[in-house]
Amino acid sequence: MPELPEVEVTKRSFAQCIQGAVIHRIVLGKPLRRPLGIDDEQLIDLRVVGVRRRGKYLLLDLSEGILLIHLGMSGSVSFLLTAYPDLGKHDHFAMYTSHGLLRLNDPRRFGAVVFLASEQSPQAHQLLAHLGVEPLDDAFTVEYFARELAKKKMAVKSVLLMGRVVVGVGNIYASEVLFLAKISPWQKACELTLPRVQALHAAIRSVLSRAIEVGGSTLRNFTDAHGAHGRFQQESYVYGRAGQSCRVCGAKIQLLQQAQRSTYFCSICQVFNGS
DNA sequence: AGGTTGACCTGTCAGC
């Protein structure tokens, strides 16, 4: 679930609460797919000086180093003021601080919590260096987007999911933005005309902004750090609506596998380099 | 080198 909007919503929901907090204790649950990369004792007494987001990563700036959190497929972060609540079966990382408890709940354990000595460390380089531009930053221009798409022979949906051109668009929002831009998911990226690139650029910005505004998408269990659900899925045009009527033309929304991922689309509204 | 595939885990749900 967690794509850019969910990670951004999560960040906003606890960034203020944890600002300035001193780490008192770390409790690790089952191992996640990546090691923490530091003895957890070494985090104690470090201070959280800020929270940022890069793509789908949450970055906690510490007085020394950075704690990177990824929510994987099923992760959510919660921040509790309660002193010592019981940890659940799927709480695999818990950080008790002077301001409250930050914990990562992740049933499928595709998530990660990794300590980075700095943004220049080899580990940081491996995880962050290849990421594309932030879709809501000024650097994400139509010119840049058109130039990068022209280099890719893959289906445009795969390019979006790759995150090397633009970050943060996952499977839900890829389907949504392609619908809004009236582009077939199977259209080769390099063959998109400039008007289609412009439409896609605009769709990415508007869909992600809107999703952040309404608290992200809650398909199964996503909540922000205080347990609030997202509402974007209620507004979705195609994702999760296979067999239902297209909100624009009334045709049935299709569901097909593309590169082993579900792709929802309207075969009437979404065309190959249409006008 | 660019592009594709399978693996990583567990929960949920449909079908029998």
Add this chain to the structure above:
DNA sequence: TGCTGACAGGTCAACC
């Protein structure tokens, strides 16, 4: 009710 199999939002190493 209980079992089995298919499927799920993301990455990334290994392979064509």
